[in-house]
Amino acid sequence: MPPEIFELSNLVSLDLSFNPLKFQNPGLKSVVENLSSLKHFYLSRVNLSSPVPHILATLSSLKSLDLSSCGLYGEFPVEIFKLRNLQFLSLQNNEFLAGYLPEFQSSSPFQILRFAQTGFSGKLPDSIGNLKSLLELGIESCYFSVSSFCLSKNKFSGQIPFSLANLTQLAYLGLSENTFSPHKLSWLDKQTKLIVLDSSENLTQLTHFLVDNNQLTGRIPPWLGNLTQLTKIDLSDNKFHGSIPQSICRLPNLESVSLRGKNLGGKVGLDLFLKLKNLTELQLSGFHLSFPINSTFNTSTPKLKLLTLNACNLTEFPIFLHSQHELKIVSLTNNEIHGQIPKWIFDMGKQTLLLLDLSFNFLTTFGPFDHTPLVLPWGSLLNLNLASNKLQGSLPIPPTSIAQYKVGNNKLTGEISPLFCNLSSIIRLDLSHNNLGGVLPQCLSKLSDLEVLNLQNNNFHGILSNMEQNRLRAIDVSFNQLEGQVPRSLSNCTMLEILLLGNNRFYDIFPSWLGKLPRLRVLSLQSNGFHGAIGKPESSLNFPNLQIIDVSFNNFIGRLPYEHFQSWTSMKVANLTFDKNNAYMVAVTSNPSPYFNYFENRVSYSLEMTNKGIKTLYEKIQDHLIAVDLSSNKFEREIPEVIGNLKGLHLLNISNNILIGPILSSLGNLTELESLDLSQNGLSREILQQLLQITFLAFFNASNNHLTGPIPQGKQFSTFENDSYLGNMGLCGTPLTMKCKISETMTQPPLDSKQGEGSNFPSKSDWVVIMMEYGSGLIIGFVIGNSLTIRKLGRFLKDFGRKQ
Template sequence: MVANSSSSMQQPLCHDSESSALLQFKQSFSIDEHASDDPSAYPKVAMWKSHREGEGSDCCSWDGVECDRETGHVIGLHLASSCLSGSINSSSSLFSLVHLQRLDLSDNDFNYSEIPFGVGQLSRLRSLDLSFSVFSGQIPSELLALSKLVFLDLSANPMLQLQKPGLRNLVRNLTHLKILHLSQVNISSTIPHELANLSSLTFLFLRECGLHGEFPMTIFRLPSLQYLSVRYNPDLIGYLPEFQETSPLKMLYLSGTSFSGELPTSIGRLGSLTELDISLCNFTGLVPSPLGHLPQLSYLDLSHNSFSGQIPSFMANLTQLTDLDLSLNDFSVGTLAWLGEQAKLTHLYLEQINLIGEIPFSLVNMSQLTHLALANNRLSGQIPSWLMNLTQLTALDLGGNNLEGGIPSSLFELVNLQDLSVQGNNLTGTVELHMLSKLKNLTGFQLSNNRLSLLSYTRTNATLPTFKLLGLGSCNLTEFPDFLQNQDELEALILSDNKIHGPIPQWMWNISKETLEVLDLSRNFLTGFDQRQVVLPWSSLYSLKLDSNMLQGSLPIPPPSTSAYSVSGNKLTGEISPLICNMTSLSLLDLSRNNLSGRIPQCLANFSKSLSVLDLGSNSLDGPIPQTCIVPNNLRVIDLGENQFRGQIPRSFANCMMLEHLVLENNQIDDIFPFWLGALPQLQVLILRSNRFHGAIGSWHTNFRFPKLHIIDLSYNEFTGNLPSEYFQNLDAMRIRDGDQLGYKKANVVQLPTVLRTKNMMGDMVRPRNDTHIKMMIKGMRREYKNIPYNLMNIDLSNNKFDGEIPESIGGLVGLYSLNLSNNALTGPIPTSLANLTQLEALDLSQNKLLGEIPQQLTQLTFLEVFSVSHNHLTGPIPLGKQFNTFSNSSFDGNPGLCGSPLSRVCGSSNGWSLTPPPSTFGNACPSDFDWKIVLMGYGSGMVIGVSIGYCLTVWKDEWFVKTFGRQQRKLRKKEQKGK
């Protein structure tokens, strides 16, 4: 009995068929150490051996294999981070292991193969983990048959799709799920209400899945839900519910969604909550005081919202906080004394929250802080020496403030510092490199945009840190610092806004050749290269800025890895090399303000898919504009202005559905008005100035509405016919005064693309934004804009051949900032509806054939700074009051029938007529048989009838008076002289 008992306690051996299946599975893969990212990864299958290979043939003893203690069947396969490389198909021996309950193949490389439908054969599976394993394609419907699943993790496979079947099908079939992790799987759907039926669900992660629509509020009430994340689904809207005290929520992540509204006071009932991240949302109002009643809260991120009021002092009650981020809100900062009570805080981010005064002294005893960010506030005074008390600091960001004085030497006693940024202040003095020798761990150092001088000359034995991020912009450098020759791990190097002259030295090509991602040498006096490279040598380069130098010769070509390239404002010549076509990931290309010639390489059109900004303006490029947007694309800005392009606008531009700015000014384009561009839903700026466009604008097309157009410049062309009244009626973006009402993003400017971000606190240093210059005529002056405010609304139709009357409908464009209709052949009166344009700052109607009086109602335009109706046929008194009291004679010149200030012609007095003859062109505007007798009779009888009988009478009367009165004056002077 004892023997039998002992025998029954012994675990049975692995079944031969399952051992054989596992060995076949092993043989279908190669072992590749790069196939797994986990530092502890190793090939678990390497020691699996068959019976013929000797000991260890029992598969139940193999690494990663789990067997049932009673039956010996394989019930678990745990091969996470096993360096497997290859693919799985439905005939794989894996699917013969029908007793499997747990399968973990995460963190391997399955080469973008599809999840095979054979997975449906594993009907006993309770746990399936295929995360981080490079799968792609549609998730098979057979997976939905695994009805016993309680754990499903397919996350971090961005090429994987859950669409047919979709999320709703999955939720309806897998009703026993406790853990569902689909982050970074392409779902692209709404969240089904059926999710609220998964009563056992404890863990729901749907980060970055393309979710949209409204988040079902009932999901918050799931009785077992502890962890919820729907981060980075920007089109997902929602609101927080009234929480119950029974809620088990421990972690709530909503960052990067469109959740909005106010935080409910009931949030204080979530007694188990440890982490709350609602950053990058649209929350408003005050932070409710019950938030301070959460005793377990250790992580709180409220950044990038619109919270207002004072930063609440009840934060002092959150004694378990280790991470706090309140950045980028609308707080009116009160006292921060409560910070001194946060004994456990390690990460504190208070960027751009209206902090004023000196750096808060309440930070002095926060000895556990490792990360402190106070950037982009209004802090003043000097950098305090007591910061050296924060001995655990690894990252300190004081950039973008008004700090003065020098950098205290005590700051360089913080020996744990890895990142230090003081950029964008008013700091003065000298920084010597040897001061950094104590900071052995320093990898990020940002001094840019101060009034500092860097002494880079060092012949001492001081060992400098090995930098990854180095910002030395505007540091009065006159040459490339020698110490850079020893830096071989740089990822970002900023030397912009210095006084570095001459060629780029040859040794620069050898620094950090494999690691450098960002290089900014803009705004110096660089002339070229000591040794010209056909293609620049940095294999990982992501962003290159060489603009605003004096570079000569042919266009430098960055490596294929480059995503953002700007070399504007130099003296480069020659054609654009076809080698530029190797940059297949290009997002921003700015070659403007050079003297490049020839045609655009056709391959640039193939970049449409990745390219967001294309600026080739102000060169000497010619030929037809290539077809663009022939594939799905992300183009937002196209600027080809000030070149010599000919022909028509490519009709393929109609496919640029993301296009916001189109600038084609100062070319030789010969075409009709491109009404078909009105189908582009995001088009905001259209500048066709100074070309050979011709013909009438044509009638309004309901399919081409220009829904967001708020800047249009058609000036200096050959357009004819009436002004397009229907267009004015339907330009929706200009019919409201506040651009935000159009549903634009929260930012009040058109943010051109950010092409590089970093998790590092030095992020501002390595975010090269687009420097495309949009050029426009505003208020009679040529202006350049990097970012165009949404409320800048401008129409310029000047210097064409438009005729007919100014439409009343233009008065409906109440958001207009500037209106220029000058130098056309417009007739009729000035419409009184223009008085509705209360935002107007510039109005130019000069050099037309307008009749009648200037409407008195225009005095309501209290923002008007520039006004001209000169050289028309206007009559009557000039309106008085408000802005009209500020305009000079030149605003009204060339209208002989106008009178009153600021002109010398006094209304109602014959003695006030001007002696200045009218332009000869005006004389031809009246019929040749106009009856002079009426003029003579009227004037002779003392009647002032110029205004009452119309324009022609006024002109002829004025001409007659000048001639007659002039002769009479000469006769009188002769008589007086004889008399003397």
């Protein structure tokens, strides 16, 4: 090699791979010293026969380094791993090169690491999980020790590899939260070296067995009861069926058990689990718990920290909870617990409890208690869920530590206590669907951590106080008696995604200033006293992410807000790609605890709006839904042409206004429409053939207008009944009884609208008979083709008439 090459100090890429070269003069160290700007350095199969020089760690721009099959020996400099730009490192096939892996930082950009057939050894560091960009890790035929192997929370699919049986030193195997294919686990019992601490022929050293959130099938294998060293077992959220083998309940070292699944069932003796003296976590769901509900348990009863008994047919609170003073998580949701919440429940985890979920039961009261309102005593409580019971009386006051407080769907009465002003850490407050009333405390605006506020369907009155929190994501105060103006301070809530003000007594003009909110997706003002014309938006970027707007049943006047139509950019794209992990709109709130897996931080939104002519409650709003409801106002004049730009619309309702003019052909551009309501207006002329292009249309209502001419035939229009057209005396054709005259139409569905563009010669899509009478003569024009040709013939006939 000409040595001058190694003097090119600005060289950024050097590839000498697969050449029979030997570095002697200059040596590798001298080369690196001269080429300090290198980004890519490839020397695969070049005979270096030397240690790796430490000076390589000074190449701060280095992105790729390939030293495979180079005859390297000695200790690999660990400083090279710290190069902040290094993405590709290959050292494979250097059997005398020793080294170990350091602790990796989360900022490390490594994508490919190859150490196969080297002398690298030691423990694979847990921090290898920080390499978020890693695509390939090659460590075969090295001397690494692997005691923990975790594939959890990835996107692995297919069969769990049988080759895991070769990991003879493995003590921990994590496979949870993947999409492994349905299969049985019987092979695990036959793999004599899988997850063991020695070379014995069984799994007796297995301590953790975690395969939750997969698709494993069959019955829970009874041989798991032979794994006497198990301390943690999690089979939840698979496709197992049947009951729990009693052998599992006899495992002496169990500390954590999680058995949840839709197809699991049968009777389970809870007392069997309570004999496990080391048990601290127990999660069961879907079983019929059978145990003496009022049994007393002795001092050997395990001290639980986590207990979830969901959908287990409980009818009373398990009495053993009375002696559980170390509990942090308790969930008894979806049971049949009736009546009064016992007073002793407050002794349960009094200093430790973080989460209590008693939702979806038949609880009626807290009590009897001496104080009203009731102040709950758990000093560390972060999450309290009492929703969907039959609770009566005043609103219980949670401790100041609370982050999520949910009591929706009960029968609570009275007002919100001023003590709620002390909830400085609250993230989610849900008091919806109760009988609460009074004026909303002004201090609600001072809860600076508040992200979700749901007061829907109560009897609150007065004004909505200023809401200035910049962390608010959702506000629902619909179905109350609130009045006055919408507080202008909402424009400061820049994280707001959902604002539901419907069914109140607000009296205001259209709040176009809300268009500044960059994340607002849903705005409902329906059934209030909003009035006046909807003027121009404050900028062309107003409401950039708006998907749903409902201003129905108000007193808006003037033209439809065509200038706003031009700025609603999220509605203009058909088949808009949303987050495929979310089928429904959700607000992802903050996690208030390291026990985040047990805290609901994804809040679904609900909304009531008209769909297909029926008031519909969306308990969850589909993430892709795009809807505009401007019905039942006093909008006038023609439908603006620009409405055809909202190509992503699924629902459009402009019924019950005083609109006039034709149904525009641009509506045919709304090919995603499923519901179109034009009824109760003064629309005239014909229903255009272009509407046949809306192939997803399931609901169409043009009744009570002044429409004339033939009803389009074919495609979705063949599914609509008489009700879609009633009150239009000039309409004819199926499904109406009035037949069309031959002079009005002889139509077939049109071909693609692009057909015939650029040509004046007619296509064979439609036959239209135009009859014009001038004086005593009758002129009949047969036109085949598009509307442009028809218009040209019309002008010709008019000119001809004038000449006559």
